[in-house]
Amino acid sequence: MLPQNKCPPEIEDYVSAQSLAEAVAAMADGQGSALAGGSDLWAQKDSGNGRMRKRLVNINRVPDLRGVSEAGGVIRLGALTTMTELLESTLLRDKVPVLAKTADRFASSQIRNVATIGGNIANASPAGDAVLPLIGLDAQVELVSKRGKRSLPLDSFFRGPGKTVMEADELIAAVEFATPPKGFHGVFCKSGPRPALEISVVAMCLTGILKGGKLTGPRLVFGAVGPTPMRCVKTEALIDGKALDDALIAEALAIMATEIAPIDDFRASKWYRTQMAQTFLEAELNACR
Amino acid sequence: MDKIIEKHSMIGKRVTKLDAPDKAVARTRYINDMVLPRMLYGKILRTDRVHARILSIDTSAAEALPGVQAVITAKDTPGGKIGVLRDNPPLKGDVVRCIRDEIAAVAAETEELCDEAIRLIKVEYEDLPTVFDCTSALANGAPIIHEDRPDNIAMEQNFEHGDMAEGEAQSDFVVEGAYNVHYVTHCNMGVSCTVADYDTDGRVTIYTQTQYPFNVKMDIAPSLGVHPGDVRIIQPPVGGAFGSKLDVYPYEPICVFLAKKTRRPVKLIYSREEEFIASPTRQPVEFKIRAGMKKDGTLTFRDCDSLLNNGGYTSWGATTPYVTMRTMTSHYTVPNVRYRARAVYTNNPFAGSFRGYGNVQATWALETHMDKMAEKIGMDPIAFRLKNANPPNQITPQGSNLGCIDLVGCIEQAAAKSDFLAKWHANNKAWAEPGRFKRGIGIATSLHNAGGAKIHKSDGCGTMLKMDDYARVTIITGGSEIGQGLDTVLAQLVAEELGVPMRDITIINNDSALRPWDVGVHASRTTYIAGNSAVRVARKARDQILRAAAAHTNMLPDMLDLRQGHVVQAETGLALMPLDRILRQMHFAGAEAELVMATDYYEPPSEPEDANHMGDMSAAYSHAAHVAEIVVDTRLGTIKVEKIWSAQDVGRVINPVGLEGQIEGGIAMGLGYGLSEELKIVEGKVLNPSFRDYHVMTAPEMPELDLTFIETGDAEGPAGAKGIAELPTIVIAPAIGNALYNATGVRIDHPPLTPEKVARAIAAHKGLLG
Numbered sequence A: 001m002l003p004q005n006k007c008p009p010e011i012e013d014y015v016s017a018q019s020l021a022e023a024v025a026a027m028a029d030g031q032g033s034a035l036a037g038g039s040d041l042w043a044q045k046d047s048g049n050g051r052m053r054k055r056l057v058n059i060n061r062v063p064d065l066r067g068v069s070e071a072g073g074v075i076r077l078g079a080l081t082t083m084t085e086l087l088e089s090t091l092l093r094d095k096v097p098v099l100a101k102t103a104d105r106f107a108s109s110q111i112r113n114v115a116t117i118g119g120n121i122a123n124a125s126p127a128g129d130a131v132l133p134l135i136g137l138d139a140q141v142e143l144v145s146k147r148g149k150r151s152l153p154l155d156s157f158f159r160g161p162g163k164t165v166m167e168a169d170e171l172i173a174a175v176e177f178a179t180p181p182k183g184f185h186g187v188f189c190k191s192g193p194r195p196a197l198e199i200s201v202v203a204m205c206l207t208g209i210l211k212g213g214k215l216t217g218p219r220l221v222f223g224a225v226g227p228t229p230m231r232c233v234k235t236e237a238l239i240d241g242k243a244l245d246d247a248l249i250a251e252a253l254a255i256m257a258t259e260i261a262p263i264d265d266f267r268a269s270k271w272y273r274t275q276m277a278q279t280f281l282e283a284e285l286n287a288c289r
Numbered sequence B: 001m002d003k004i005i006e007k008h009s010m011i012g013k014r015v016t017k018l019d020a021p022d023k024a025v026a027r028t029r030y031i032n033d034m035v036l037p038r039m040l041y042g043k044i045l046r047t048d049r050v051h052a053r054i055l056s057i058d059t060s061a062a063e064a065l066p067g068v069q070a071v072i073t074a075k076d077t078p079g080g081k082i083g084v085l086r087d088n089p090p091l092k093g094d095v096v097r098c099i100r101d102e103i104a105a106v107a108a109e110t111e112e113l114c115d116e117a118i119r120l121i122k123v124e125y126e127d128l129p130t131v132f133d134c135t136s137a138l139a140n141g142a143p144i145i146h147e148d149r150p151d152n153i154a155m156e157q158n159f160e161h162g163d164m165a166e167g168e169a170q171s172d173f174v175v176e177g178a179y180n181v182h183y184v185t186h187c188n189m190g191v192s193c194t195v196a197d198y199d200t201d202g203r204v205t206i207y208t209q210t211q212y213p214f215n216v217k218m219d220i221a222p223s224l225g226v227h228p229g230d231v232r233i234i235q236p237p238v239g240g241a242f243g244s245k246l247d248v249y250p251y252e253p254i255c256v257f258l259a260k261k262t263r264r265p266v267k268l269i270y271s272r273e274e275e276f277i278a279s280p281t282r283q284p285v286e287f288k289i290r291a292g293m294k295k296d297g298t299l300t301f302r303d304c305d306s307l308l309n310n311g312g313y314t315s316w317g318a319t320t321p322y323v324t325m326r327t328m329t330s331h332y333t334v335p336n337v338r339y340r341a342r343a344v345y346t347n348n349p350f351a352g353s354f355r356g357y358g359n360v361q362a363t364w365a366l367e368t369h370m371d372k373m374a375e376k377i378g379m380d381p382i383a384f385r386l387k388n389a390n391p392p393n394q395i396t397p398q399g400s401n402l403g404c405i406d407l408v409g410c411i412e413q414a415a416a417k418s419d420f421l422a423k424w425h426a427n428n429k430a431w432a433e434p435g436r437f438k439r440g441i442g443i444a445t446s447l448h449n450a451g452g453a454k455i456h457k458s459d460g461c462g463t464m465l466k467m468d469d470y471a472r473v474t475i476i477t478g479g480s481e482i483g484q485g486l487d488t489v490l491a492q493l494v495a496e497e498l499g500v501p502m503r504d505i506t507i508i509n510n511d512s513a514l515r516p517w518d519v520g521v522h523a524s525r526t527t528y529i530a531g532n533s534a535v536r537v538a539r540k541a542r543d544q545i546l547r548a549a550a551a552h553t554n555m556l557p558d559m560l561d562l563r564q565g566h567v568v569q570a571e572t573g574l575a576l577m578p579l580d581r582i583l584r585q586m587h588f589a590g591a592e593a594e595l596v597m598a599t600d601y602y603e604p605p606s607e608p609e610d611a612n613h614m615g616d617m618s619a620a621y622s623h624a625a626h627v628a629e630i631v632v633d634t635r636l637g638t639i640k641v642e643k644i645w646s647a648q649d650v651g652r653v654i655n656p657v658g659l660e661g662q663i664e665g666g667i668a669m670g671l672g673y674g675l676s677e678e679l680k681i682v683e684g685k686v687l688n689p690s691f692r693d694y695h696v697m698t699a700p701e702m703p704e705l706d707l708t709f710i711e712t713g714d715a716e717g718p719a720g721a722k723g724i725a726e727l728p729t730i731v732i733a734p735a736i737g738n739a740l741y742n743a744t745g746v747r748i749d750h751p752p753l754t755p756e757k758v759a760r761a762i763a764a765h766k767g768l769l770g
């Protein structure tokens, strides 16, 4: 039921772009909303909380926004790559299993079939799951507009819940990251009241090169414990390349707790979110020993 | 023809539900799919206040919107109020008392136009003081919700038996506890929906999801200002009801008024969010229990006082103490008992009936309490329950004869199959050991009515039968199908009596103009009552056929039998003639002609409770015991239910498929109640009206189930069966709570056992919370 004082946004115009050129043209005046899987956009429209602009630009038929490929040591995921593709791509399963692990905990098969990487990033929910391993892989996000192309680290893309550095005329074209080297270790943990079909109450991704019980070049990223995905750089620096003993892990847990910024809401309290984050980190650091 | 046909019984056979194939291939046309020619859509404007005086309602802009055919407010609904205490006007004209309250309604050509028109209605309010909890509502000077009830008490029940002082004096130990149970809602897959159609002569046809068709006629008519005889109720297939459709709710008369005003059919259908906000919930209760026992574990007295948050209006939730009372006075043998319940008006949403009817709540409280008592005297939970279990034919303090029950068998089977005691002792020892994951096992049992409940003047059901010239059988039953499997069980029972294949039986169960009277689907009564009536009507038809066949074969009727579409010689099975031939011979017999038609009205041998709550109100009673084995993550607080052993007295198995479906579905619902479901209501507002934030069980969470059917063979029930559908929902949650205690030493008295609540309780127990 639409809250009775809120109007659903009016869609005045609909464009089904057949090429990237048509898509960026339709976005050029800043009045377009891209439609990928629609699993966020539609729910937001129906609740009257959408940030939907007046022209709906369906990008699903744009071939340049699709595909999973690897060239010159770089893996590229088109913005329209779905969670199901993350689960099923043999390239990704072999070389970046953490993406499949994440997709496996994402929504349900019906949603995974439509939910895209581009949508998960652009939606900029603090609880977006797929962005966590991508930040853990040091991914770059590629933006296109009629004005041209630019690339920036995904880690610097988010500004707050639903807010990003993307301009109104821009589209996400793809994300790219270096093919992980040998010894790359990546884990994704998530919890909510239920094992399946759950918005994260806390999610965590931990990556790095694992050798001899030490994690080098670690990346530690949390979801749903702050306004954006939260990277814990102090904790990363603390454990980088060091032997993970009880004392170091205890210190890491304490420092991490100062880097995240969970809130109290009716889904979970700050106390519980911190407890979950620490439980995940403790278990995963111990698993590295 | 020397064909020999052996007797081949249908009872106990695995039979596919008759409605399953159509549902599986999406061929079933649910009420939500219904479209009538010239049909309009209806929509309700609800308040956004919880307690306020309505100063003005301006509908002019909505009325001016092209495509809007009617806008109605309280002044268009002059009839009486609805609800159990007739305290709920379909549209509110003076005061709103809870968040669901209906202010106005529109009928328009499309649903979108309805939404637009609703947004154009302007309402001015003056806020009134609010009250949300029972204790505050009972305090002196509390805001008064209904002027004719200045004490805010909607209903009160009191019962006392034996001598409480004597019970207290005999006790070596007394255990006290408080248990607050929460709001949950039915989550029917099919949202609430009704279609109303007025004819030119002032008669109304209502297509609706009710499980109570004949009472709806009676209850809705005064609010419409029509004669109950002029109301026809048609029940298309529904996507679940589970008790939620036992009362008349405002949307039903509102839809009728829209149809009356527009002279066109109107369909009113909820959105999912509206379903969460505006449908009845399970009754929340605050229980206080004091109970005593002797050193050897013999129970001496039990005292239960409970407050029910009645919300703004009174629906069936306020009457759940009738069932709760039986559990508190009669589950286990207790010589001295006292029970008190008060339903208190507040500005919260109100509760209706919900599968288990007060007993889900009562069993949570009582079975948690029983575990505490066992621990207090150092008995294990099995021995303590067995010591106090009611024997068969026990007369309860309220005067019920429990008949052929087998609580002892339920407990013993569930305990033996799960290896309960060995695991329970081992887990008890492992509490204090280090480790993040802890294993626990717990048991709970319950008592419930299994042969209807005589809460009306009659608890009966009527049935009509006809057979045609091709030996096809039509059963017109008063019983309603809400997905629970009535059609299948009736077809099976009738096939058994008439020796015809089930597919030759058509069940008609959806039109009050055709069907004989029945109370409705509640109290686990339908197989028992409608089933008995169907068996009786089939026996009448069978006698009629055998009399005619006897005349044709020069035998006596009792030498004959009906098997596989034939009249046979009972002793040898020798086929004498096809059934359709004898039916045609009976039909085309000139002046002697007869058709096979029969009617029956079955009234169970139960009695209504008197004013002192004495009376054997059900024709049968039954028990179930559930054992749950769980693994607790003591850091995250998540409970993984690994396996459930259920042992239930079912009387007799008619169809194992239907029985398993009811028990498995009931357990899923009970697990949701115990673990994850909660409608979060703060200051009268619903915070989580969506499946994103209201967590029903999903398939991966369902544990392995081990079901044992105990067949006590009820003398009155059809083929010996008892009603079975509510018990599995009732009994599982406290088994999980007791298992949590066995795993961690932590008790949580107020469900649901959500991860955060469990994690917090464990952290507090370990002294880790400040």
Ligand SMILES: Cc1cc2nc3c(=O)[nH]c(=O)nc-3n(C[C@H](O)[C@H](O)[C@H](O)COP(=O)(O)OP(=O)(O)OC[C@H]3O[C@@H](n4cnc5c(N)ncnc54)[C@H](O)[C@@H]3O)c2cc1C
Pocket (backbone or CB within 6 Å): A033, A034, A035, A036, A037, A038, A039, A040, A041, A042, A043, A059, A079, A080, A105, A106, A107, A108, A111, A114, A115, A116, A117, A118, A119, A120, A121, A122, A123, A127, A128, A129, A130, A170, A171, A172, A173, A197, A198, A199, A200
């Ligand atoms: C039942 C359910 C369960 C869910 N479970 C999860 C979960 O477990 N984890 C999780 O993270 N999320 C979950 N979600 C949210 C959602 O599915 C994801 O965020 C998904 O990745 C969004 O992708 P989409 O293609 O559907 O985006 P859309 O809804 O099409 O778009 C989302 C937003 O991104 C913009 N957009 C889309 N593509 C582009 C592009 N290429 N360039 C620029 N802007 C773009 C749109 O304009 C819109 O603002 C769930 C949603 C539902 C309905």
